[in-house]
Amino acid sequence: MTDLHTVEFAAVLRQLTARLIASDDLEEALEDLVETAADLVDGASWCAVTLVRSGGPSTAAASSGLPESLLDSQYDSGDGPSLEAIRTRDLTLSDDLAADDRWPDWRQRALAAGVKAVLAVPVDIDSHALGALTVYAAEPGRFAADVGLTAMLVAEHAGLLLSAVLDRERRAGVHAQLTEALKEALTDGETVNRAVGIMMVQRACSAEAALDVLRGTAGRLGLPLTTVAERLVSTIEQRAGAAS
Numbered sequence: 001m002t003d004l005h006t007v008e009f010a011a012v013l014r015q016l017t018a019r020l021i022a023s024d025d026l027e028e029a030l031e032d033l034v035e036t037a038a039d040l041v042d043g044a045s046w047c048a049v050t051l052v053r054s055g056g057p058s059t060a061a062a063s064s065g066l067p068e069s070l071l072d073s074q075y076d077s078g079d080g081p082s083l084e085a086i087r088t089r090d091l092t093l094s095d096d097l098a099a100d101d102r103w104p105d106w107r108q109r110a111l112a113a114g115v116k117a118v119l120a121v122p123v124d125i126d127s128h129a130l131g132a133l134t135v136y137a138a139e140p141g142r143f144a145a146d147v148g149l150t151a152m153l154v155a156e157h158a159g160l161l162l163s164a165v166l167d168r169e170r171r172a173g174v175h176a177q178l179t180e181a182l183k184e185a186l187t188d189g190e191t192v193n194r195a196v197g198i199m200m201v202q203r204a205c206s207a208e209a210a211l212d213v214l215r216g217t218a219g220r221l222g223l224p225l226t227t228v229a230e231r232l233v234s235t236i237e238q239r240a241g242a243a244s
Contacts, residue, residue: 017161026125029165030061033158037133038063040147040154044138046115049123050074050082051131057083066136067113073106080106085120085132091148092120096140116140119148123155125162133158195229198236 030049038047046063048071059071074080080103085092094100095117097107110118117137124130133155137143192214199210218228 017157026162026165027061029162033133033162034061034063037135037151037154037158040151041119041135041137041142043142045142046136048082048134048136049131050086050134051125051129052086053129057086057131060131070106070109070113070115073109074103077105079103081118081120082132082134085122085134086130089122091152092118093143093148094118095143098140110136114138117142119143119151121148121151121155123162124159191226191233192229195232198232 034047034049038045046066048062048066049060050057050071051060057075059068062068062071071082074083081092081094084103094102097110097116097118100107115136115138117140118134119137120132120134122131123133133151135151192211195214196207196210199205199213200207203210203213205213214228214232215225218225221228
């Protein structure tokens with residue numbers, strides 16, 4: 001890289017790192033990546049991230065103004081620069097689509113949409129999310145010699161950051177599930193305890209005996225213990241309300 005591009009590359013990495021380092025939302029982080037990567041090219045440009053997951057390839061994030069049909073046409077035909085970068089695990093570049101005979105159907109759609117040049121590089125988040133970062137230019141000849149290398153390095157750096165974001169998102173999801181499960185368990189436990197107390201008063205028995213009665217009732221009815229406890233508590237509350 002020239003000294004100028006080294007400085008520009010460092011600035012892009014700083015911007016990308018600052019945006020992604022604290023994020024715990026993968027979708028939001030991908031939008032940040034798209035916005036940052038579009039600045040790699042002078043003039044009007046757009047960017048998109050394609051990810052291949054269990055359901056096949058799809059657009060995970062894209063610049064506004066980039067036709068969705070242009071992105072989807074690659075997935076429908078199985079042919080296009082993004083998919084080629086994913087398959088080859090290497091840079092895919094067309095600096096002038098009008099003079100390029102690759103991806104004929106997609107190329108005609110791209111030219112009609114105002115896309116005159118395209119650059120795609122692989123970006124891997126983890127073993128379950130492989131993809132490509134694709135930059136589209138509105139004019140041919142916009143991809144200088146250093147842009148391809150810069151895009152490759154940005155994609156590699158972004159992959160590491162996005163992997164960390166995905167890990168934080170997953171851990172946050174697990175934490176939320178555990179918290180909800182704990183809340184439910186505490187609520188259920190409280191209901192069962194209230195039901196046991198009611199049974200102890202009604203039958204003048206110990207807590208163990210009251211719990212055995214509730215369990216026996218749940219078994220005969222084929223219902224969860226918590227459901228039987230909720231019904232008993234609800235019945236007593238309704239009776240108390242009616243009496244007052």
